Amino acid sequence: MENKTTIHDIAKALKIDASTVSRALNNSPRVSQKTKDRIMAKANELGYQRNLLASNLRKSVTNTIGVIVPRISRHFFSSVISGIEETAYDAGYNVIICQSLEQLDRERNIVETLLANRVDGVLLSVSMETDEYGHLLKMKNNGTPFLFFDRHCEIEGVNSVLIDDFQGGFDATEHLILNGCKNIGHFSGPQELAIYRNRTAGYRKALEKHKIPYRSELVLRSSLMENDGSEGAKTLLSLPYKVDGLFSANDIAAIGAMKYFKNEGVKVPENIAIVGFSNEPISAVIDPSLTTIDQPGFQIGQIATTLLLEEIGNPPSAKANMAKTTILKSSLIERDSSKK
Template identity: 85%
Template sequence: MKNKTTIHDIAKALSIDASTVSRALNNSPRVNQKTKDRILSKANELGYQRNLLASNLRKNKTNTIGVIVPRISRHFFSSVISGIEEAAYDAGYNVIICQSLEQLKRERDIVGTLLANRVAGVLLSVSMETNDYDHLLNMKNNGTPFLFFDRHCDIEGISSVLIDDVQGGFDATEHLILNGCKNIGHFSGPQKLSIYKNRLAGYIKALEKYKIPYRPELVLRSSLMEIDGTEGAKTLLSLPHKIDGLFSANDIAAIGAMKYFKNEGIRIPDEIAIVGFSNEPISEVIDPSLTTIDQPGFQIGQISTKLLLEEINKSSNLKKANKTILKSSLIERDSSRK
């Protein structure tokens, strides 16, 4: 295997000191422009690449932000990542993207790896299994700035960028009620995560506003995968209430339910109207197209990154936690138009 070019190779080729090469590559004013140009030209010719890791170890910090999402395949998270990358790139930062796949152990391991690689800060949306915050408290105690987006834990001094999930849940349920639904099922996620607790709270709030009794048996909790939507649809149909509406806390479970209802010959939206949450691209092309709550993913990514960079570049350790709440919007499609 060919050895990597070092500053000593460049120095030998040009018959100058390695310290001069190092200064030139770091754009030091102590080296004149003509010498810098010669050194840069030779560095390119020999295929020299700076060892950022060694440089970062000396500074004990990198120009890299770690991003942890539950699943990159979800459109919402990929749009957040787009916003993060654009804001980070504009500020001269690199981004490392990792996915927990909804597993606490994997999330813990990723946090450890990012800390070992001395990232400047971390942006994090916690997994569905995260009910133990030791790894996050370790990051806080270690002095690494981090910030939650979309899914968060209440840790003192840590900022978060969220959407108004209560309002989103309310808008989805109210929309079904205004379209004539009275027996509305709800697919919810783990209640230790505030986004699912808040979407359920919005559902209950809308029922209360229209004086529809809340029936806990119509609320089904799961990991909100497509198979959970299928199983949930079966359960709802087995209940004595004639279900005429469904609000799912994500689009994926809603689509699982839609496929099952269609196979059972149940007409959507005439017999059961459905609203999802998160506006996955498939929700627009499925038949019938799925009414959903849209989240401003790109904006969440940009705002999260700007707030994290402000924290990274603060000279003081005094941190004031901010909770930034953004609005969601209902996109009406065929699955709820009666």
């Protein structure tokens, strides 16, 4: 194995003290710029590489943040990650990205691994199974700053950056009502997660505003995968009255429903108008194109990272242990699937 250049080799070559070399490499104000330049030049010439891990462990910071998302394949989460990485990179931080695949056990293991790797903070969107918060409380008690984005749990003193899911659900449903729909189905996700409770609450509020009775048999809960969408579509078609609208809490299940309707000869939007949620890229290219609620993923990533880095830099005092929730607006993108 080749011998790695050390600060002692640089010191020997320049006939100066090793502690001066160390200070210069750490950009200490106690070393003049002229000396720093000489040392840097010699370090580069000898091929010196700082052992960042060792120096970080001494300072007990790793300049690394962990990010846990349910699925990287979802366009929304990949756009959040882009916002996180750009903001973290500009601040000199590395990012470790992990996916829970919607499993609580996997989420627990990831948190353990990130803590063992001594990350400086964690950004987290919880899995659909997360109904128990022991692993999250462990981070909190450990003093590791963390922050929720998109999907959160009510944990005292933990910040969240969220979409206005209630407004999104309301806008989607009202759009269907204004396009003449009376019997509107709704695909919702696990009720443990506030995002799905809030999207459903928006759906109910729009019905109430337009004096349309709420019918529980029109609200179907699932994991919102594509096959859940086709199963849901089948259920809606089996009802004794004609369902003429559908608001799905994500695009994937909406697309599953559209495929099923197409196979059954049910025309979208003529027979049933559909609105999704999250503006996956495929929603613009399928036929008919899918009306959906767009979420500012990149911006969520930027804001969440900025807040986390602030917390890493200035740990909150006990007095300031109030959770801050930042809520961003979503917007309806009208396409062909809802134009009656």
